[in-house]
Amino acid sequence: MEKINLTINGQEIEATKGMTVLEAAQSADVYIPTLCHYPDLEPYGGCRLCIVEIENMRGLLTACTTPATEGMHVTTESPAINEVRRMTLELMLSTHPCDCLECHRRERCGPYDVCLRHVAVTDRCVVCPSNGTCELQKVVDYMVVRELRVSKDTKSVPVDISNPFFDIDRNRCILCARCVRACQEITGVGAIDMAYRGYAMKVATFGDTPLMDSICRSCGECMVRCPVGALTPKETFHPEREVKTICPYCGVGCQMYLGVKNEQVVCIRGDEEGPANHGRLCVKGRFGIAEFVNHPERLTTPLVRKNGQLEEASWEEALAAVAGKLGNYKGDEVAVISSAKSTNEDNYVMQKFVRAVLGTNNIDHCARL
Numbered sequence: 001m002e003k004i005n006l007t008i009n010g011q012e013i014e015a016t017k018g019m020t021v022l023e024a025a026q027s028a029d030v031y032i033p034t035l036c037h038y039p040d041l042e043p044y045g046g047c048r049l050c051i052v053e054i055e056n057m058r059g060l061l062t063a064c065t066t067p068a069t070e071g072m073h074v075t076t077e078s079p080a081i082n083e084v085r086r087m088t089l090e091l092m093l094s095t096h097p098c099d100c101l102e103c104h105r106r107e108r109c110g111p112y113d114v115c116l117r118h119v120a121v122t123d124r125c126v127v128c129p130s131n132g133t134c135e136l137q138k139v140v141d142y143m144v145v146r147e148l149r150v151s152k153d154t155k156s157v158p159v160d161i162s163n164p165f166f167d168i169d170r171n172r173c174i175l176c177a178r179c180v181r182a183c184q185e186i187t188g189v190g191a192i193d194m195a196y197r198g199y200a201m202k203v204a205t206f207g208d209t210p211l212m213d214s215i216c217r218s219c220g221e222c223m224v225r226c227p228v229g230a231l232t233p234k235e236t237f238h239p240e241r242e243v244k245t246i247c248p249y250c251g252v253g254c255q256m257y258l259g260v261k262n263e264q265v266v267c268i269r270g271d272e273e274g275p276a277n278h279g280r281l282c283v284k285g286r287f288g289i290a291e292f293v294n295h296p297e298r299l300t301t302p303l304v305r306k307n308g309q310l311e312e313a314s315w316e317e318a319l320a321a322v323a324g325k326l327g328n329y330k331g332d333e334v335a336v337i338s339s340a341k342s343t344n345e346d347n348y349v350m351q352k353f354v355r356a357v358l359g360t361n362n363i364d365h366c367a368r369l
């Protein structure tokens with residue numbers, strides 16, 4: 001790929017032709033705050049936090065929408081940039097229901113401390129599912145905002161809990177439109193959009209219905225891209241370890257990580273390195289695995305019917321029982337159903353066994369088994 005050279009904050013860097021200024025900076029580990037940019041979404045320029053100065057170009061430009069070019073001189077920090085960036089952030093915070101963010105005591109407060117600013121605080125970061133992973137917190141910390149020059153004007157609208165897997169709390173939404181763009185660009189569904197204008201603007205479905213009454217497919221691609229605690233899973237877990245695997249549901253073969261805690265699958269994320277899915281998952285892969293894997297009635301050992309009752313058995317015993325009974329039949333007297341939840345290799349061996357050993361073409365599989 002063709003390379004270009006540019007200067008960011010006086011540092012010469014090499015970038016790939018076609019990168020934006022933001023991508024070029026990120027490739028050189030130069031931090032530029034942003035809340036609407038997401039690597040696999042089209043440049044948007046919505047949050048206006050990534051503004052930079054570029055020599056011989058007028059005004060402050062959004063780094064996420066400006067192509068990097070050969071010989072460019074970029075400045076990411078200056079009094080003028082910081083003033084505009086700070087005001088943009090303060091306006092965003094003025095509608096965000098979390099006084100913790102700009103509180104001077106923030107670093108010293110634990111989850112259950114009594115808040116000295118309010119007697120009964122229910123909208124602190126410590127009660128938000130995104131606490132600790134929230135990108136807004138990171139930007140506020142970077143900008144060291146500890147007081148607002150504009151007055152607070154937060155909303156109090158009901159949380160949409162209609163979806164069985166995740167909630168939309170519009171009170172915490174910063175209108176970055178990542179969810180809308182993910183639904184449009186990644187899934188091609190277009191279940192949500194930015195509706196209304198001005199202060200009334202919000203993420204909404206067609207007709208402003210609850211999400212479950214829309215064409216939403218519950219894939220959660222919007223949820224994983226939300227930078228704050230506005231789109232969050234019904235339950236949030238912090239896994240002890242992750243196990244890389246392939247989704248067992250269909251032949252696409254999406255690669256994923258199972259988050260494991262106390263030997264239970266508690267969450268799932270797509271693997272960005274997965275050649276078939278690049279981190280994306282559908283509703284089955286993202287939300288449909290933990291329940292059956294953790295189910296107390298899940299079979300974890302073969303069962304052999306003895307005197308009309310199914311009893312636990314070893315694999316040797318079970319295989320001997322099947323082999324013994326198969327010997328009583330031949331050819332088309334036998335049919336075998338395999339499963340798409342098995343690996344390609346296992347299914348290949350099964351059809352080979354049925355055709356070559358049992359002597360029949362009665363072999364099928366079902367994606368739902």
Ligand code: SF4
Pocket residue numbers: 096097098101123124125126128129130131132134135136137172228229230
């Ligand atoms: S979205 Fe972020 S800033 Fe807002 S309450 Fe949650 S953790 Fe705090």
Ligand code: SF4
Pocket residue numbers: 182183187189190191192215216217218219220221222223
């Ligand atoms: S869950 Fe999927 S289909 Fe539904 S709104 Fe989000 S991205 Fe769109």
Ligand code: SF4
Pocket residue numbers: 172173174175176177178179180203222225226227228230231
């Ligand atoms: S719900 Fe999340 S991703 Fe969607 S616009 Fe609001 S903050 Fe952005």
Ligand code: SF4
Pocket residue numbers: 247248249250251252253254277280281282283284285286
């Ligand atoms: S995540 Fe969905 S598309 Fe991907 S393999 Fe699983 S079922 Fe198929």
